[in-house]
Amino acid sequence: MKRAIRALSVALAIVLGVSIPSVHAQDAVKIGVIQPLSGPVAASGNYVRMGAEIARDWTNEKGGVLGRKVELLIEDNKSDPKEAATAAEKLIVRDKVPVIVGAWGSSMTLAAMPKLEEYGVPMVVETSSASTITKRGNPWIFRISPPSEMEALGLEKYLKDFGIKRADFLAVNTDWGRGAVSAFGEVLKKSGVAVGAVEYMDQAATDMNAQITKVKADSADTLFLTTSVEQITLVLKQAQEQRLALKVITTGGSSSPSQLIKQAGAAAEGSYHILFFMPWFPEAMPDGKLAKAFVDEWAKRGHPFEGLTEGFRGHDGVLTAVEGIRIAGKADPKAVREALWKVSVMGVNGPIKFEKDGPAGKESGQSKPSIFIVQVKDGKIALPAFAAKK
Amino acid sequence: MDQLLQHLLNGLLLGATYSLLGIGLTLVFGLMNVVNFAHGEFYTLGAYATFAALTLASVNFFLAIPIAIVAGALAGAACERFLLRPLRGQSIDTVMLVMIGVWIAMQNAELLGWGGVAKSVPTPFPTPPVVLGAVSVAPLRIFVFVVSGALILGAHLLLAHTKLGRAMRATFQDRDTAALMGVSIERIHTITFAFGAGLAAAAGALLGPVFLLYPSMGDLASLKAFSVVILGGLGNFAGAALGGLVLGVAEELGAGYVSSGYRDAVGFLMIVAVLLLRPSGLFARAERVG
Amino acid sequence: MSRIALGLGLIVIVTAPLWVWNPYHLHTLIMAGIFAVLALSLNLLLGYTGQLSLGHAAFFGIGAYATALLTVKLEWSPWIGLLASAVLPAAAGFVIGRLALKLRGAYFVLLTISFAGCVSLVSVNWMDLTNGPLGIPGVPSVEIALPGLAAVSLRTKAAYYYLVLGSVALSYLVCLALIRSRVGRALVALRENETLAAAVGIDATHYLVLAALISAGMAGFAGGLYAHYTRFVSPEVFLFTYTVTMVIMVVAGGKGTLAGPVVGAVLFTVLPEALRAATSWQWQMLLYGVLLIGVLFFMPEGIVPAMRRRWRAS
Numbered sequence: 001m002k003r004a005i006r007a008l009s010v011a012l013a014i015v016l017g018v019s020i021p022s023v024h025a026q027d028a029v030k031i032g033v034i035q036p037l038s039g040p041v042a043a044s045g046n047y048v049r050m051g052a053e054i055a056r057d058w059t060n061e062k063g064g065v066l067g068r069k070v071e072l073l074i075e076d077n078k079s080d081p082k083e084a085a086t087a088a089e090k091l092i093v094r095d096k097v098p099v100i101v102g103a104w105g106s107s108m109t110l111a112a113m114p115k116l117e118e119y120g121v122p123m124v125v126e127t128s129s130a131s132t133i134t135k136r137g138n139p140w141i142f143r144i145s146p147p148s149e150m151e152a153l154g155l156e157k158y159l160k161d162f163g164i165k166r167a168d169f170l171a172v173n174t175d176w177g178r179g180a181v182s183a184f185g186e187v188l189k190k191s192g193v194a195v196g197a198v199e200y201m202d203q204a205a206t207d208m209n210a211q212i213t214k215v216k217a218d219s220a221d222t223l224f225l226t227t228s229v230e231q232i233t234l235v236l237k238q239a240q241e242q243r244l245a246l247k248v249i250t251t252g253g254s255s256s257p258s259q260l261i262k263q264a265g266a267a268a269e270g271s272y273h274i275l276f277f278m279p280w281f282p283e284a285m286p287d288g289k290l291a292k293a294f295v296d297e298w299a300k301r302g303h304p305f306e307g308l309t310e311g312f313r314g315h316d317g318v319l320t321a322v323e324g325i326r327i328a329g330k331a332d333p334k335a336v337r338e339a340l341w342k343v344s345v346m347g348v349n350g351p352i353k354f355e356k357d358g359p360a361g362k363e364s365g366q367s368k369p370s371i372f373i374v375q376v377k378d379g380k381i382a383l384p385a386f387a388a389k390k
Numbered sequence: 391m392d393q394l395l396q397h398l399l400n401g402l403l404l405g406a407t408y409s410l411l412g413i414g415l416t417l418v419f420g421l422m423n424v425v426n427f428a429h430g431e432f433y434t435l436g437a438y439a440t441f442a443a444l445t446l447a448s449v450n451f452f453l454a455i456p457i458a459i460v461a462g463a464l465a466g467a468a469c470e471r472f473l474l475r476p477l478r479g480q481s482i483d484t485v486m487l488v489m490i491g492v493w494i495a496m497q498n499a500e501l502l503g504w505g506g507v508a509k510s511v512p513t514p515f516p517t518p519p520v521v522l523g524a525v526s527v528a529p530l531r532i533f534v535f536v537v538s539g540a541l542i543l544g545a546h547l548l549l550a551h552t553k554l555g556r557a558m559r560a561t562f563q564d565r566d567t568a569a570l571m572g573v574s575i576e577r578i579h580t581i582t583f584a585f586g587a588g589l590a591a592a593a594g595a596l597l598g599p600v601f602l603l604y605p606s607m608g609d610l611a612s613l614k615a616f617s618v619v620i621l622g623g624l625g626n627f628a629g630a631a632l633g634g635l636v637l638g639v640a641e642e643l644g645a646g647y648v649s650s651g652y653r654d655a656v657g658f659l660m661i662v663a664v665l666l667l668r669p670s671g672l673f674a675r676a677e678r679v680g
Numbered sequence: 681m682s683r684i685a686l687g688l689g690l691i692v693i694v695t696a697p698l699w700v701w702n703p704y705h706l707h708t709l710i711m712a713g714i715f716a717v718l719a720l721s722l723n724l725l726l727g728y729t730g731q732l733s734l735g736h737a738a739f740f741g742i743g744a745y746a747t748a749l750l751t752v753k754l755e756w757s758p759w760i761g762l763l764a765s766a767v768l769p770a771a772a773g774f775v776i777g778r779l780a781l782k783l784r785g786a787y788f789v790l791l792t793i794s795f796a797g798c799v800s801l802v803s804v805n806w807m808d809l810t811n812g813p814l815g816i817p818g819v820p821s822v823e824i825a826l827p828g829l830a831a832v833s834l835r836t837k838a839a840y841y842y843l844v845l846g847s848v849a850l851s852y853l854v855c856l857a858l859i860r861s862r863v864g865r866a867l868v869a870l871r872e873n874e875t876l877a878a879a880v881g882i883d884a885t886h887y888l889v890l891a892a893l894i895s896a897g898m899a900g901f902a903g904g905l906y907a908h909y910t911r912f913v914s915p916e917v918f919l920f921t922y923t924v925t926m927v928i929m930v931v932a933g934g935k936g937t938l939a940g941p942v943v944g945a946v947l948f949t950v951l952p953e954a955l956r957a958a959t960s961w962q963w964q965m966l967l968y969g970v971l972l973i974g975v976l977f978f979m980p981e982g983i984v985p986a987m988r989r990r991w992r993a994s
Contacts (some may be wrong), residue, residue: 037961038498040606042506076961081815081916086707090956093704110817111912130814173651173804175814199650200805204610206601209400210645210653217393230508230602241519241528242396263510263602266517304507425789427924473973480980483732487931488976490924495969502962609920613793620790651805658794658801665783665791 028071029064029331031056031321032091033314034102034112039079040204041228044254045104047307048126049074051314052101054297055322065326072318077103081111088112092119098331099124099324101317106130106175109141116140121333122324122340126317127310129252130175131183137362142340144316144352144367148176148183151251151274154371155184159191161386162272166194166220168246170211170235172227173200180226180251196220201231208235212242222247229256229306233263240267250274257374257381259306268376272384275372276349279308280381286350286370294348316347340365392524397646398639399525405638406538407597411611412618412630413542414589417582419616420625421562424474424583425486429590429615430608431496436462436591437598437607438504441511451514455537455595462591463584470583475576493612500605511599534596541592542631545585549627558582562625590615617657621664636660693845697838706837712949713844714905717851719929719941721898724855726927727935728864729891730871731784734923735776735792736899738799739769741917743900745803748816748913758822758908765904766897773896777889784874800918815914822908840909847905848942851898855938858894867891932975934982943984 033052035045052072059070073095075087084103091097092115099122103109106128116123117138125133125143129151134143146154167188171177177200185195196218199211212235215223223239223246225232232255236248248271255275260268278284279298282291294315298308320343325331328339344353354365375384411433418426439461443454473488515533519526549555560568561578569575593611601607618637622629637657644656700706718740725733746768747761780791803810810816822843858864866887869877878884907913925948933944951971955964979986 038501038506038605038965040604042501042605043508046506074961075956076964078965080919080921081912081914082910085910085912086711086953087956089704089707090953093702093707094957107813107815107914107916110815111910111914113817114911132814132817136817173813175812178807178812178814201650202654204606205653206607206610207400207404209404210397210642211650213393213396213400213646214650216396230604233508233510234601237517237528240517241526241531243519243521243526263508307507473977476977477980483726483927483931483935484976484980486732487928488973490928491969491972491976493969495966495973498966498969502966613797616790616793620787649805652801655798655801658797661790661794662798665787665794666779 028069029066029325030071030073030095030097031318031325032088032095032097032100032102033072033074033318034077034084034087034091034100034104034108035074035314036079036104036108037074037076040230041079041105043230043307044127044228044310045076047303047310048104048314048317050298050301050303050307051294051311051316052318053314054294054301054311055315055318058297059318059322065322066329066331070318070322073097077105077108079105079108081107084108085111085115088115088123089119092116092121092333097121098328098333098336099321101126101314101321104128106133106179109133110136113138113141119333120337122337124317124320124324124340126313128176130179134357134364134366135359136364137359138364139362140337140364142320142354142365142367144320144347144349144369145253145313146276146369146371147366148179148251149186150368151180151253151371152183152187155249155251155274155373156187156191158373158386159187159193161384162222162247162249164188164193164222164247166196166218167222167224168197168199168215168218168220169195169224169226170199170201170208170215171225172203172231174203176252177226180224184224184251194220201227201235203227203231205231206234207238209238209242212239212244215246216242216244220246222249225250226252228252228254229259233260233268236260236264236267236271240264248272253277254310256306256309257376258309259304261376261379261381262306266379269379270376272373272375275309275374276369277309277312278372278374278381278383279305279312280374281383284372284383285348287346287348290346291348312348316349316352319345319347320352393646395523396525397642399527401639401642402635403527403531403535403638404642405635406535407593407600407634408614408618408638409542409631409634410538410593410596411590411615412622412634413545413627414586414593415615416619416622416625416627416630417589418586419619420623421558422579422582423482425482425489426586427486427489427612428469428492428496429586430610430612431493431500432462432466432587432590432608433594433597433611434500434603434605434608435465435496436594437511437603438500438594439591440595440598441509441603444512451512455592458595459588459592462594463588465591466587467580467584469587470580474583475579478579493608497605497608504603504605506605508602508604510602513599530600534600537596538593541589545589546627546631554581614657617661620661697841703837706841708950708953709946710837710841710844710909712946713841713848714902714909715925715929715949716848716942716945717844717902717905718899718926719933719945720848720851720855720938721895721902722926723930723935723938723941724858724891724895724898726930727937727940728859728867728871729888731788731888732927733792733892733895734789734927735794735796735799736895736926737918737920737923738792738796739773739896739899740903740906740922741799741803741915742769742772743903744907744913744917745810745816745903746900747904748819748907749809751820751908752816752818758820762822762901762904762908765907766901769900769903770893770897773892773894774889776896777892778885780888780892796918796920796923800915803915803918810915813915815912815916817912819907819911819913821911844905844909847901851901852938852942854894854898859938863887863890928972932972932979932983934984934986937982937984937988940982940984944982947983 077084109128122140131147255273285291323345324340328335350370356363357366436458439458443449515530618634622633645653743765747765751761929944934940
């Protein structure tokens with residue numbers, strides 16, 4: 001017991017010692033960024049980080065915000081909600097950031113949300129798709145990514161063009177995958193499309209042959225696939241191996257079609273992808289010049305082209321946060337929250353403006369992002385005929 | 391019926407890869423009594439070594455695989471010599487924890503070195519699948535199946551019919567007597583661990599092209615490897631080989647006919663069943679080793 | 681001298697919320713406390729019976745889910761939730777203990793891993809019960825509502841710190857009492873030489889099951905504490921990394937001692953956070969792995985036993 005107490009005291013001393021703030025540029029405006037930088041979705045988290053860094057550098061080139069430079073404090077949530085909450089706490093308490101951008105996965109974002117409320121710090125949600133995030137009555141949440149329901153509605157207008165009679169689902173077994181299945185399922189049923197097999201795969205799974213065999217046995221004409229690019233690659237390759245002849249539509253925006261073409265090759269031919277950024281046709285984006293500039297800067301930094309479809313989220317997230325600070329006039333979390341309601345700025349994805357979402361009196365902010373569809377044709381990305389200029 | 395055949399084929403192909411993962415671990419766990427949580431990391435090392443050989447050194451695909459195996463074996467030898475040997479005699483838990491440390495360090499080093507983006511390994515095989523009646527399979531997977539089988543057979547022959555193999559078995563059956571008979575115990579330990587690591591690296595080199603490479607790819611591999619080892623019986627080589635196939639087929643059938651979400655549960659339940667009903671493994675024989 | 685040190689140490693710990701002004705550090709200490717209870721529970725099995733359970737995260741998770749479900753879906757009091765978080769896993773521990781009564785060593789380890797794997801899959805797939813991957817947000821914080829007085833919410837960090845501190849002390853005392861009793865001696869006898877113990881009439885199964893039961897209950901209680909602190913429970917509580925962390929704390933701290941797991945818990949909760957503050961995210965875990973290897977290399981029997989040896993030698 002003595003040892004325990006002694007050790008505890010030593011630990012407390014270490015903790016205190018570590019609380020001496022490390023040297024940051026004293027007058028920089030700090031924005032927290034929480035992303036999964038390790039683990040199964042490390043690629044996506046890193047792309048978002050790279051996009052965030054571009055936004056930071058562009059902002060600083062233009063003089064920063066409030067006359068001060070912007071600094072990003074980047075934390076890894078390791079795809080673990082506990083880490084996400086701890087990272088949020090550290091950013092808020094130790095680093096005193098006025099706003100955070102994060103945390104990619106819905107579970108991570110949900111875990112960090114109580115901390116936001118506890119300390120009163122707003123967070124710009126750049127990727128998470130679970131609808132509960134904005135419906136839980138947390139007034140510190142401002143989401144620029146579409147919840148699955150919005151994404152499914154975005155698909156609705158193309159349903160006739162796709163000519164789907166019966167669809168199967170294969171989704172990653174997380175809130176994202178399940179949310180997509182339920183949201184798209186609703187939209188399909190409303191339009192009279194039958195839903196066949198609904199299969200799930202573990203986030204870390206590499207062999208989906210069993211699920212594909214089951215989908216093959218169901219006589220559908222379309223497969224909705226919701227997961228990140230690594231698993232999509234594997235599913236497409238394994239589907240090719242089993243000679244699956246369905247039309248594939250991926251949802252969620254993490255499909256990185258360029259990477260798919262590189263890694264899945266012919267297996268990706270003909271597949272459709274719902275995205276929130278089309279780096280192959282930047283002119284077709286709401287702000288063509290900004291989109292093109294982003295694509296060029298990304299290439300200049302030597303980042304892989306495939307990462308653009310997710311990297312823009314980091315850019316738009318930081319852009320929103322910076323705009324909030326600018327309107328607030330000071331790097332104070334409560335002021336920034338007020339200011340975020342007044343933000344109306346053009347991001348790479350399109351216009352960002354928040355509307356109220358959730359229970360009255362405690363609404364979260366939800367923006368209405370633009371949604372696009374592309375297709376892999378002849379080994380290249382093309383706008384499907386029916387989607388060109390809609 | 392077609393569905394069943396395809397499931398069975400999937401299961402066998404998957405199972406072959408599990409077998410490969412298991413035989414390396416059964417040596418280390420079964421013979422050396424080391425709970426090697428870093429087994430999956432040697433698997434990952436083999437995969438990345440193949441990738442490096444192919445993309446950085448532009449080596450022929452069929453040469454890259456042996457290179458990866460050697461890389462894995464060397465890493466294993468170094469691990470044994472510098473970490474395990476000084477700790478010989480310590481409790482199994484301490485050693486296990488050291489291997490956990492190696493696991494964490496290796497995986498994060500890979501993350502640091504290669505980044506988190508998944509890499510794909512270019513192969514010389516055509517992609518269109520080979521059609522066998524109602525089922526189809528990619529040529530690459532046939533290659534992997536054949537090579538896995540060859541490796542398993544080769545390892546078995548080494549253990550059962552060579553002087554080295556005899557020395558290894560002797561050391562782990564009765565260390566002191568083996569020493570008296572002139573076997574260099576230290577060397578055997580290093581060689582055995584290196585052998586296990588090399589086999590894991592082989593699995594990685596073969597499976598890397600089938601799937602994708604990313605730093606945490608070894609975690610699932612470790613878990614499956616342990617399952618296979620238990621199914622086959624600790625230290626039971628042939629048991630691990632067969633156990634891998636059994637696990638693969640069971641998982642496929644479970645995922646196909648019960649539920650894809652609970653797919654891994656099939657493996658777990660099988661382990662529980664084996665442990666409770668036949669703890670020495672499904673294929674236990676009189677002789678525990680080999 | 682040592683009495684004074686002991687007293688000072690106690691004062692330091694008990695008054696921590698007053699002078700640890702940074703809530704983030706207090707957060708770290710609270711997490712360390714929860715892990716201390718976990719480590720103590722694992723130590724009961726590993727240190728005193730010699731059986732390693734690598735599925736302890738399952739009991740932790742069952743406890744967390746038990747209290748989350750009871751307090752969110754049925755809206756029962758968090759105190760009942762906390763009680764359930766100890767009782768339910770204890771029941772599970774009883775079942776596991778009885779099932780595993782034939783198994784020892786590596787086989788027991790793998791059984792526990794499989795059990796944890798199954799429970800984890802259930803939490804992800806049984807949407808109706810557990811909400812699946814979305815988890816259960818909005819777990820209420822613990823309140824003390826004595827009749828006649830206003831309810832005191834233990835929502836603030838300082839208050840929760842004391843709750844956790846009390847739990848650690850309670851767990852420590854339970855372990856101490858158990859070890860010192862006949863049960864404890866029987867467990868040690870089993871660990872040292874099971875055949876001999878059986879020969880003198882010690883019923884291995886009975887004591888192992890008892891140890892498993894208490895160990896699981898304690899781990900579950902830690903889960904309950906976790907649930908009411910983070911107020912969000914998702915299938916990630918069954919992540920293997922939690923089990924690994926627990927094992928690190930017990931073995932590196934010193935298994936078979938009571939101070940070891942506590943020391944290990946504090947050290948290995950503070951360490952990653954210190955690394956997070958000191959280095960960038962790329963190096964945090966790499967250094968953690970290296971440091972872990974280092975600690976074990978130089979103190980293979982654990983930190984506490986190593987220090988005791990040094991104390992005795994000097």
